[in-house]
Amino acid sequence: MTFEYAPAPESRSVVDIAPSYGLFIDGEFAEAADGKVFKTVSPSTEEVLSEIAQAGEADVDRAVKAARKAFEKWSALPGAERAKYLFRIARIIQERSRELAVLETLDNGKPIRETRDADLPLVAAHFFYYAGWADKLGHAGFGPNPAPLGVAGQVIPWNFPLLMLAWKIAPALATGNTVVLKPAETTPLSALFFADICRQAGLPKGVVNILPGYGDAGAALTAHPDVNKVAFTGSTAVGKAIARQVAGTDKKVTLELGGKGANIVFDDAPVDQAVEGIVTGIFFNQGQVCCAGSRLLVQESVADEVLDALKRRLTTLRLGDPLDKNTDIGAINSAEQLARIKALADTGEAEGAERWSAPCELPDSGYWFAPTLFTNVTQAHTIARDEIFGPVLSVLTFRTPEEAVAKANNTQYGLSAGIWTEKGSRILSVANKLRAGVVWANTFNKFDPTSPFGGYKESGHGREGGRHGLEAYLAPSSPEGTR
Structure with missing residues (x-):
């Protein structure tokens, strides 16, 4: 005899998705410079969830300038002060975890058990973990006074939208860098909700900028001359293109690419x-x-x-x-x-x-x-x-x-x-x-x-997570360094 499982749906009412969203630049939501938009759909039903502003090259330039301007004050903050913002973000993520789990499931298609029990706890844990490192960077093994690089251009995939955001943004902010992040075009919503969390946490304007868009926006971001650090998770083909693009520049790069485990x-x-x-x-x-x-x-x-x-x-x-x-x-x-x-x-x-x-x-x-x-x-x-x-x-x-x-x-x-x-x-x-x-x-x-993650051969370059994940966001020790 077999038993059928009765439906046990999680309520959609816990998340309020707006009809449209703008780009998040310098602490404010704004339309794309050329007015372009795209729709994000739910993979399980094909229903349109929202209309999203589509970033272009002009928007990338605007966001990088905002991040550069914010970098001066953000990098000058004592590590313990930066940590307070990261702790605050982590706690807000925990408080809003049910809402974010439902949102991620709607936009990505993965089961609610995974977003609720795996993704969201890990997202909060990454912010808590790197908050703990913010005032201890001189003891991380990268010299006594490691300095932030500047503006980090980050491009993330659609399979773990919020978790990949946490992997990228948490160490960048802990080390004193500012961020321009491009989420995947099929899963932009949780990154835009994270923008709201940044405002809720009182994060200074321009420290985190979110640019939903397509591959051209990602390419413009990684190529921007005022971006000091490129972090990419995605396909090996795009990773190779980024490696060719930044070759000959002084940009630091981490690439987390494909696998066949x-x-x-x-x-x-x-x-x-x-x-x-x-x-x-x-x-x-x-x-x-x-x-x-x-x-x-x-x-x-x-x-x-x-x-x-x-x-x-x-x-x-x-x-x-x-x-x-x-x-x-x-x-x-x-x-x-x-x-x-x-x-x-x-x-x-x-x-x-x-x-x-x-x-x-x-x-x-x-x-x-x-x-x-x-x-x-x-x-x-x-x-x-x-x-x-x-x-x-x-x-x-x-x-x-x-x-x-x-x-x-x-x-x-x-x-x-x-x-x-x-x-x-x-x-x-x-x-x-x-x-x-x-x-x-x-x-x-x-x-x-606490554990580093990354690959060999065509699976990428560099490590994310753990103490190792700090290195890609830090310049070698300088006499002055940062506090």
């Missing part, structure tokens, strides 16, 4: 626990995670057992309304992303991999893709090489730890990996040989503001 399951791994980790690794946020465990490497002797258990587990995942607290799999973020996922999955089939999708009914409106895995995959398959950025898992097998390491490292990426085994010595041995910035042991997709 390997989740390695050894024959002594606890199967049920590993299956939960596999599901978290690839189906959290519909697989739209740069560090997703999108390649499952399972030891040959237990491959059938693990696959059977995994398929059973996937049949229990609930796909549907992201605002329902019972939902496991939400909507894909956009029609464009859904088309890419479908095309790559079709390529996997065409190249001979065996496709299996969890039986589930897809809603009539919105952008949806059933949790899918591919077996009979080789390292030559496109789906084993290219980042799909969707709920699609490629399954490969191995016989020895050496083969597992070789297959895991056989990728142009190097962002994340997971190891499942009961042997601590094997965890340490294998982890040391994996060329991945983050290696999880008997877990996956766990984040903490």
Whole structure:
């Protein structure tokens, strides 16, 4: 006998979305210089949520000038005073977390359980953490008097809109920099609500500026001659373009790019626990995670057992309304992303991999893709090489730890990996040989503001989070430095 889950929807009434929003420049909301606007839609229903001002080159210049002007006073504040603003922002985020979680789910499509239980607690935690560093920068290991760089131009993606904002803005402000941030065009709302939080916290005008827009606005921001630091999270192709753009300048750059993470399951791994980790690794946020465990490497002797258990587990995942607290799999973020996922999955089939999708009914409106895995995959398959950025898992097998390491490292990426085994010595041995910035042991997709995050090879350059995340926003020690 099976039990049906009754709907348990989170109320939309906790968030009040205005019909339109402007750009946030120098502490005020304003129209774009050329009057352009775009619409942001809810991926689960395709309803228009709001009309947003679209930043252009003139708006970028205006925002950078506002940030430059604000930098003089902001950087001169004692670290303990800057910390007060960060603490205040963190507390307001906690107070408004339910509202922000619903907003993020509406604009992004991910389940409310994820925005409520993962995203928002981490957003507040990053501001709390970096608030603690603001008056201790001389003890961070970057010299006795590290100085801020100036204006940080930051471009963030749509998969974790508010969390990526926190990753970028919190360390920038703690170190005395000012910020111009461009959110993704499909998910601008939580960044605009954050602008309101900055005003609520009494943050001085111009310290944080928010410019919703398309790629041209991001390119204008990263190219602006008065931007001292560029921080980008997104696709490897755009990251390469930014690297070429800033080459030859004195801008500091951090790039957090794509990934094709390997989740390695050894024959002594606890199967049920590993299956939960596999599901978290690839189906959290519909697989739209740069560090997703999108390649499952399972030891040959237990491959059938693990696959059977995994398929059973996937049949229990609930796909549907992201605002329902019972939902496991939400909507894909956009029609464009859904088309890419479908095309790559079709390529996997065409190249001979065996496709299996969890039986589930897809809603009539919105952008949806059933949790899918591919077996009979080789390292030559496109789906084993290219980042799909969707709920699609490629399954490969191995016989020895050496083969597992070789297959895991056989990728142009190097962002994340997971190891499942009961042997601590094997965890340490294998982890040391994996060329991945983050290696999880008997877990996956766990984040903490105290821990650095970043990749090797085409997964990016630099680290965000932890003490390491301060370095990219600081100039080497000077005799004067900042207080």
